[in-house]
Amino acid sequence: MMKCFVLLSAVLALGAAQESFKCPDDYGFYPHSKSCDKYWKCEDAKAELKTCGNGLAFDASDPKYLTENCDYLHNVECGDRTQIEPAISTPHCPRLYGIFADEAKCDVFWNCWDGESSRYQCSPGLAYDRESRVCMWADQVPECRNDEVAGGFSCPAAGEIANSGTFSRHAHPDDCRKYYICLEGVAREYGCPIGTVFKIGDSDGTGNCEDPEDVPGW
Incomplete structure (x- = not known):
């Protein structure tokens, strides 16, 4: 019994010494x-x-x-x-404080403060990069699945569009404010400024953001 008491005292003394600090x-x-x-x-x-x-x-x-x-x-x-x-975790927060990527959507991240999470979403065509902790082009983020890059949009094959140069623009199938730019076969999603929509150009792979009044069918 005495040996156990001496051992416990030694352990407590060591712990106290480790926590001691002289200002x-x-x-x-x-x-x-x-x-x-x-x-x-x-x-x-x-x-x-x-x-x-x-x-x-x-x-x-x-x-x-x-x-x-x-x-x-x-x-x-x-x-x-x-x-x-x-670590102490809460929904969307691996720790109570920090900035964390969403586990399901590569363009979403969470700002956690005292366990309370606030949802943020990158601009169209961008995804949250866990290493640099900023929004980058989705095709440059390894964690971003292929079906999430530009919503699964595929660029035309090389030479399919005449006189397109190194890039081409394409309308989004569901959102008039969005469009895709294909650069060397990689699709990146863009968004027109508020109050404008994407107008398809006179030739394939062209177009610009215009006032809705100037876009036929709007």
Whole structure:
């Protein structure tokens, strides 16, 4: 029994030593030595261990240690601070805070804040890229399925349209404001500005966004 008590005391003492921190100054915010989402808040030279929200990490870039800032994990350079709290998830949010791709639609992503998700959709022809975390051309996003690129629209075969040059424009089958541009056989979806619609040109593969009054059949 005594041996168990001594062992438990040693473990607790080791844990306390690992969590101890001596403030370098009376006031400041200092990174944890091992954890990227923990930091020390010093006030009157007394240290308090703090933890960022789930999905955030402590930004230790302030050389004066006067800034208390938890930012998205992908925005923080953790370095040797490799430890992080286990994920807490909610619908559309793998962690409570962060920007995450939709699992079903490649042009949709979610901004999560404290577990509350807000849905965003890329502009026509674009898809959300998980690595760069921006909307890019759908054909340049590996996670985007082929049937989602330009809605499955296929460009005409090379030489099928006379005098089309390196690109051609094509009307969307369902939406008058949208159209496709085919560039070297790759279809990309575009959208006309609000208040205009796509008008098919006089020759195959041409057209422009025009006022609806100037588009026959509108």
